[in-house]
Amino acid sequence: MEQLTYHDTDETVFFEQLDNGLSVYLLQKKGYEKTYATFTTRYGSIDNRFKKDGDWITVPDGIAHFLEHKMFESEQGDVFQEFGRLGASANAFTSFSRTAYLFSATSLIEQNLETLIDFVQDPYFTPESVEKEKGIITQEIQMYQDNPGWRLFFGLIESMYANHPVRIDIAGTPESIDQITADDLYTCYRTFYHPSNMVLFVVGNINPAETLELIKQNQAKKDYTDRPAIERDYGTEPKEVARPRFELELDVKTPKVLIGYKDQSLRGEEQVRREMTSELLLHLLFDQTSSTYLELYDDGLIDDTFSFDYSSEEEFAFATFGMETEDPDRFIEAYEKLLATRPSFSETEVVRKRNMMQGKFLRSLNSPEFIANQFSRHALAGTNLFALPTLIASITKEEIEARFDELFALENRAVSIVKPYV
Amino acid sequence: MSQSFEAWKKEGTTYHLVPTEKFKTTTVLVTFSAPLEEKTLTSRAILPYIMEKSTAAYPSMKALREPLETLYDAGLYADASKFGEEHVISFQLDVVRGDLVRHETLLAEALDLLEQMIFYPDLTEGGFREQFVKQEKRLHALRISSLYDDKMRFAQQRLLELMAPGEAVSLSSLGTLEALEEISGQTLRDTYRSMIEDDRIDVFVVGHVTRDEMEDALSFLPSHSEKPSHYIPALKQVAGVKRSSETQPIKQGKLHLGYRVAVDPTSADSIRMQIVNGLFGGFPHSKLFMNVREKESLAYYAASRYAALNGALYVYSGVETEKAERAETIIKEQLVELKAGNFTDEELTQTKAMLINARRQILDQPGQLIGWLNGSKMRGLTLEDEIHIIETATREDVIRLAAKIELEAVYLLRGEE
Incomplete structure (x- = not known):
């Protein structure tokens, strides 16, 4: 067992890769009541085309999310109930590139941990239960269809990406999930749920040595044979956006606008640096303390409904910002003008933003959920969450300025608008 | 569980302390509570939004937010909410532990900003500055109308109105568009003064601090006679569905x-x-x-x-x-x-x-x-x-x-x- 201590954050992580390929990370949080564990596979909504027995196959959209729902059904019944009996709450989520199963509990940690590992490693689907799930997931899709923010976001993603499967709604469509069969689910399961494609993270008031031993014994009981690396196909994506503008009418009172800049993603540590540099840049431009904020605020071009984000996973990356405004076109024009010329940032500003980002990161370490989810995300990409404070401190003003020039090119830009019915 | 809790009263204010080293932060919440009334609700709902944007010494958002960023993303916010039959205006500070970033005076510097926000608002025009009030009124109107876009909240609001028509408990905590119209920098100053003078004050602290340190750090709070609480409503009878x-x-x-x-x-x-x-x-x-x-x-x-x-x-x-x-x-x-x-x-x-x-x-x-x-x-x-x-x-x-x-x-x- 490897022990990694990070003085910048006052945290220690224990790591071991088991014989079957599973990466196990354990973090002891002294004084915490809760233990939180996530079991994550590098498999999300974008993994809809991959090699099976040497041949490329395409599976229905939304299947990773569908599979996540169905995993909670075991031959013995509903796994949620089993966690409930053990006093734990369980959940799961599917993102573009990951599916995570998790529980949090304050007692019976060993039993809960075994339950988590065992249910994720024991698929059980029948044609009947697959059919029944379609009704539930169709309702879930409908609920998102009524959510203006969700429609705005996917309107933008579809505009930025021509081919990459990130453009597909994570839950799929009622039509696409209707095609899913129990056999499809087994195919995806066997491809992506091998221990070598997964990370187990446990954080809480645990004894790392004992917890690792329990996990090892559990895994030793199961037959896993080595698997070749997974081959995935995300298509060929041009650098430019697919369409510059998208508009949709929905039952809203105030129009919403979201602007996206499509970025090129790098690999590993390089992408983490790019992500942090981009976040510093967006904060410098759009925070209440930026040199342009007051002017934008007085012009009604920025307010409490304004938000920005930089999203990146392997294979795709983009920056977004937007807000609710009566006049989306005025908003779009103003920001086009604003981002046409790079503002000059002062050293003082950059130092202040680095402090801010470091503080934000340290504050989020109060949350076991943040640590487990973000650490797993980094681990699956081959990077290290706890290296962030040092990394942030090393980003220079010049790097941030270079980021501005790369990111804000007009051919990288798409806009999405949701407005009231006329 | 071995966590200790402390609570005590001093000069009319009730203090609640949870001393602990397990967090990376120290959190301080100061609340001002008054009876929930339709005539003051909208004014009290918008007041915290204005107070969190500037103070006399930090007369703009930029001026106020800059030191908070330098203090490692210290969070300093004001908010309004309903609590039973009381209306509560709260001010919350949370700040990273100084020892983690080798900045020993971090908490004291952040508490000074909390004091500035609560007790030294920008009243240089005799009331809150009309320019800020005008902007906030526009934003608050948007908040009130965006309730319509969140269908779950919308339906819940309708249910509350159906259960207790015309009562303060069924009003949205944001207030109403009609009452918003009447608000000015002058009326808000009156609302503010009433909050400071008449409201009951409670203080909550979670972090690596002692009772003495806390009383000392918050010595800027006013000395009041003890104020009664009003939040518990009378139980209601059902007369048909x-x-x-x-x-x-x-x-x-x-x-x-x-x-x-x-x-x-x-x-x-x-x-x-x-x-x-x-x-x-x-x-x-x-x-x-x-x-x-x-x-x-x-x-x-x-x-x-x-x-x-x-x-x-x-x-x-x-x-x-x-x-x-x-x-x-x-x-x-x-x-x-x-x-x-x-x-x-x-x-x-x-x-x-x-x-x-x-x-x-x-x-x-x-x-x-x-x-x-x-x-x-x-x-x-x-x-x-x-x-x-x-x-x-x-x-x-x-x-x-x-x-x-x-x-x-x-x-x-x-x-x-």
């Missing part, structure tokens, strides 16, 4: 049911009532989830929430409009089952375990700790007491308390294509 529905161009309908709960919110029974709510619709193993969602596939979600202070229990569900009637029947049946004692020992044990689990987890989040301290101050019970009450509750308690739940209102937001 009220119904209402509307249609909007949405895909998923919203069916909300409001029940009255004849249980004193300061009693131990109000803790036990959470077991009843848990069995009914509080968890994924609850009757509502199992029967409305899983067995009948009638809804994407169906859940219930017990609002002890309001003596009410609400059921929320997202349904296909044509299945709303069926969903309502099944929802009502689940309560009948509970009242008749038709639940297993396993369901009861599981519900108790989940509630206890949730209570223990409160200790792991500063915000939740403060929320619990605030929400439970009326009972005078410790977290351990609450856990004991839950552990020792019986099947008979559940049946006895389920009988105190009575349907008062049904609201349906219909979808149309």
Whole structure:
């Protein structure tokens, strides 16, 4: 067992890769009541085309999310109930590139941990239960269809990406999930749920040595044979956006606008640096303390409904910002003008933003959920969450300025608008 | 659990302290509470939004937010909320522990900003600056109208109005567009002065600090005579079931049911009532989830929430409009089952375990700790007491308390294509 201590954050992580390929990370949080564990596979909504027995196959959209729902059904019944009996709450989520199963509990940690590992490693689907799930997931899709923010976001993603499967709604469509069969689910399961494609993270008031031993014994009981690396196909994506503008009418009172800049993603540590540099840049431009904020605020071009984000996973990356405004076109024009010329940032500003980002990161370490989810995300990409404070401190003003020039090119830009019915 | 809690009164202010080293942060919340009244609600709702944007010494958002960023993203916010029949304006500071970033005076510097925000607002024009007030009024109007876009909140608001028409408890905590019109920098100054002079003050602190350090750091708080609390409303009688529905161009309908709960919110029974709510619709193993969602596939979600202070229990569900009637029947049946004692020992044990689990987890989040301290101050019970009450509750308690739940209102937001 490897022990990694990070003085910048006052945290220690224990790591071991088991014989079957599973990466196990354990973090002891002294004084915490809760233990939180996530079991994550590098498999999300974008993994809809991959090699099976040497041949490329395409599976229905939304299947990773569908599979996540169905995993909670075991031959013995509903796994949620089993966690409930053990006093734990369980959940799961599917993102573009990951599916995570998790529980949090304050007692019976060993039993809960075994339950988590065992249910994720024991698929059980029948044609009947697959059919029944379609009704539930169709309702879930409908609920998102009524959510203006969700429609705005996917309107933008579809505009930025021509081919990459990130453009597909994570839950799929009622039509696409209707095609899913129990056999499809087994195919995806066997491809992506091998221990070598997964990370187990446990954080809480645990004894790392004992917890690792329990996990090892559990895994030793199961037959896993080595698997070749997974081959995935995300298509060929041009650098430019697919369409510059998208508009949709929905039952809203105030129009919403979201602007996206499509970025090129790098690999590993390089992408983490790019992500942090981009976040510093967006904060410098759009925070209440930026040199342009007051002017934008007085012009009604920025307010409490304004938000920005930089999203990146392997294979795709983009920056977004937007807000609710009566006049989306005025908003779009103003920001086009604003981002046409790079503002000059002062050293003082950059130092202040680095402090801010470091503080934000340290504050989020109060949350076991943040640590487990973000650490797993980094681990699956081959990077290290706890290296962030040092990394942030090393980003220079010049790097941030270079980021501005790369990111804000007009051919990288798409806009999405949701407005009231006329 | 070995966490200690301290509470004491000094010069009219009640202090609550949770001394702990386990967090990376120190959190301080100062609340100002006044009786909930329609005539002051909107003004008190917008006041914190204005106060958090500038102070006399930091006369712009930029000037105020810059030092907070330098202080490692110190959070400093003001907010307004309803708490039973009180209106609460709160100011919250949370700041990274100085030792983690080798900045020993971090907390003291951040507390100075909290003091500036509460006691030295920018009143250079004789009132709050009209320019800021005008901007905030525009934004607040947007907040009020965006309630319409969030269908779950919209339906809940309609349900509250149906249950208590014309009463302050059923008003949106944001206030009304009509009252917003009348607000100016001058009227807000009066609202502010009344808050400082008349409101009851409570202070909550979670972090690596002692009682003496805390009193010393917050010595800027005014000395008051002790103020009474008003938050506990009288229990209400149900006179027949009220119904209402509307249609909007949405895909998923919203069916909300409001029940009255004849249980004193300061009693131990109000803790036990959470077991009843848990069995009914509080968890994924609850009757509502199992029967409305899983067995009948009638809804994407169906859940219930017990609002002890309001003596009410609400059921929320997202349904296909044509299945709303069926969903309502099944929802009502689940309560009948509970009242008749038709639940297993396993369901009861599981519900108790989940509630206890949730209570223990409160200790792991500063915000939740403060929320619990605030929400439970009326009972005078410790977290351990609450856990004991839950552990020792019986099947008979559940049946006895389920009988105190009575349907008062049904609201349906219909979808149309």
